[in-house]
Amino acid sequence: MPKDNLGSNGGTRILIYSHDSFGLGHLRRCRAIAHSLVGKINKLSVLILSGSPIIGRFDFRARVDFVRIPGVIKLRNGDYTPLNLHLDIEQTMELRASIIQHTADVFDPDICIVDKEPLGLRGEVGQTLKMLKARGIPLILGLRDVMDEPELLVPEWERKNVIPALEELYDEIWVYGLPQVYDPLTGVAISESIRRKMVYTGYLKYQVPAAPSIASTSMPETPYILVTAGGGGDGDAMIDWVLRAYESNSKIPHPALVVLGPFMQTDLQESFLTRIEKLEDVNALTFASHIEHLVKGAVGIVAMGGYNTFCEILSFDKPSLIVPRTRPRLEQYIRAHRAQELGLLVTLNQDNGRDTQRMATALRQLTQQNRPSEIILPGLLDGLSNINRLVAQHLTKPRSSDLAVVSQLTT
Numbered sequence: 001m002p003k004d005n006l007g008s009n010g011g012t013r014i015l016i017y018s019h020d021s022f023g024l025g026h027l028r029r030c031r032a033i034a035h036s037l038v039g040k041i042n043k044l045s046v047l048i049l050s051g052s053p054i055i056g057r058f059d060f061r062a063r064v065d066f067v068r069i070p071g072v073i074k075l076r077n078g079d080y081t082p083l084n085l086h087l088d089i090e091q092t093m094e095l096r097a098s099i100i101q102h103t104a105d106v107f108d109p110d111i112c113i114v115d116k117e118p119l120g121l122r123g124e125v126g127q128t129l130k131m132l133k134a135r136g137i138p139l140i141l142g143l144r145d146v147m148d149e150p151e152l153l154v155p156e157w158e159r160k161n162v163i164p165a166l167e168e169l170y171d172e173i174w175v176y177g178l179p180q181v182y183d184p185l186t187g188v189a190i191s192e193s194i195r196r197k198m199v200y201t202g203y204l205k206y207q208v209p210a211a212p213s214i215a216s217t218s219m220p221e222t223p224y225i226l227v228t229a230g231g232g233g234d235g236d237a238m239i240d241w242v243l244r245a246y247e248s249n250s251k252i253p254h255p256a257l258v259v260l261g262p263f264m265q266t267d268l269q270e271s272f273l274t275r276i277e278k279l280e281d282v283n284a285l286t287f288a289s290h291i292e293h294l295v296k297g298a299v300g301i302v303a304m305g306g307y308n309t310f311c312e313i314l315s316f317d318k319p320s321l322i323v324p325r326t327r328p329r330l331e332q333y334i335r336a337h338r339a340q341e342l343g344l345l346v347t348l349n350q351d352n353g354r355d356t357q358r359m360a361t362a363l364r365q366l367t368q369q370n371r372p373s374e375i376i377l378p379g380l381l382d383g384l385s386n387i388n389r390l391v392a393q394h395l396t397k398p399r400s401s402d403l404a405v406v407s408q409l410t411t
Contacts, residue, residue: 011043012395015109017100019121020052024231024261026115027052028308029144029176031060032204033113036384037391038063047107049100051121053083054262058289059209067103069096072121080122097124104128111394113140113174116147118165129169136399138171143184144307145177145203146338149330150187157188166194173198174390176307176383182338199390202382206308206315208292220283225256225366226298228291230306232261236268238304238323241354242363243275246282250360254299254367255281262287292316300366305336305347313345314381319369320345321362344372 016034018026027050034046038061048055048066055066070092071083082092100120104112112132118141119126129139147153157163166173175184179200227242229235239258246252258276260269269286276284288294295301295312303309305322313320322345324332336347346369348362379386 011045012041013107013109013111014044014046014391015049015104015107015112016046016115017049017112017120017125018052018115019117019124020050020055024052024054024263025144025306025308026050027055027058029142029204030113030115031058031064032206032308033142033384033387034064035061036204036388040388041392041395047103047109049103051096057262057287067099069099072096093122093124096121097127100125101128101131104132108135109137110399111138111140111391113142115142116144118162118170119160123160126165129165133169138394139169141166141170141173143173143175144331145175145184146182146307146331146335147184149334152329154188163190163194166197167191170197172390174387175200177201177203178377178379180377181342182334199386200379201386201390202379203314204308204311204383205381205385206292206295206312208296209290220255220257223254223299224297225252225254225300225302225363226294227256227258227302228294228309229259229261229264230304230309232259232264232269234325235261235304236264236272237350237354238302239272241323241350241356241359242302243272243279243282244354244356245360245363246279247275248356248360250357250364252281252360252363254363255283256302257294257298258282258284259288259291259294260284260286300369302363302366305332305339305345307335310335310339311381311383314372317371317373319366319371321366322347323350326351342377343370343375345369 014037016030018030020026030048034048037046038044045063049069050066051069051071053071055068060066070085072080072089072092073083074080080089082089085092114120114125133139175198177200227239229239239260242256242258246256260272273284276282292312295318296316298318301313301318301320303320303322305324322336324336324347326333336345339345340347346362348359
């Protein structure tokens with residue numbers, strides 16, 4: 001018989017899955033949710049399953065921990081390959097799936113939250129979800145506000161057989177955004193029963209961590225523009241464009257602090273650092289685990305507009321210039337243009353060419369933009385508080401498998 005909601009040690013448990021083969025987005029979102037939950041719910045422990053190769057470079061609050069499953073990376077052709085192990089991809093995926101299922105079996109969570117990928121990377125959490133479902137454990141799918149353009153999302157989900165999982169496995173689908181901004185399932189043919197499972201939480205409100213940060217000691221003493229490429233794996237075009245604007249002596253009123261990101265190729269990092277050394281008004285960091293310090297201290301933000309960066313722009317109320325990527329996904333482009341239509345930020349598209357003076361003009365005008373708080377969108381930053389409330393509601397209910405046992409005992 002599964003443990004009750006107090007657990008064998010008097011505490012409750014949440015398991016969060018994030019496949020994280022590339023970038024920082026999934027990990028940072030899951031970490032923010034975990035930290036918020038343990039800060040509000042006593043005796044709660046949260047375990048994050050992640051394939052991120054740099055998860056150990058982040059710190060975690062008490063009662064939050066992680067299991068690092070073997071990493072994989074996505075090749076340009078869309079295939080995956082092991083990050084470090086000298087195994088073929090099928091062996092690696094079998095190993096990942098086994099670790100995931102064994103961890104879930106032993107940890108025996110009271111709630112399981114899956115980030116973005118309904119069945120996990122290449123279906124690796126499918127069997128685990130079925131096991132947990134049989135135990136009566138609530139299964140939650142967490143989706144960011146924008147998944148992708150419908151023309152790509154629909155065939156992708158058909159290929160992965162996602163819709164039956166939404167129908168049969170998941171109890172709720174939490175959308176970490178607002179319908180006024182975007183519906184992540186636009187164009188996807190889903191039933192009314194799936195639609196009823198969807199709960200829009202609002203965006204996640206980030207705060208400056210209380211713990212000391214290396215990033216905070218690296219902050220410039222004068223007002224600065226923060227230029228961040230997120231994980232950095234595909235941000236070189238944006239950073240090159242910004243650096244060319246500063247190199248052109250365009251009288252940009254504020255210096256720049258550039259965060260290159262841990263996934264940027266080494267040769268690109270070295271090339272950018274060499275250029276930055278020659279500029280008096282530009283400094284650089286390769287990685288900042290507490291980038292919230294830098295966002296809060298900046299007079300404006302230049303970024304590509306991933307989900308977490310967008311949340312930080314809203315949370316710290318910063319004027320921002322977004323240069324979204326358009327390949328391989330339109331996620332950033334869709335989010336940025338919807339936000340611009342709502343008056344929350346300004347976009348600068350690369351598809352029209354990366355003219356140096358166009359970027360320089362945008363940088364000069366950055367601090368004159370409206371702040372996001374000037375636009376009234378009720379519930380915009382209620383994401384974490386709503387997630388805390390939803391989790392608390394689930395924890396007050398007995399597991400459905402427990403109810404089945406009680407029913408058998410009373411008949």
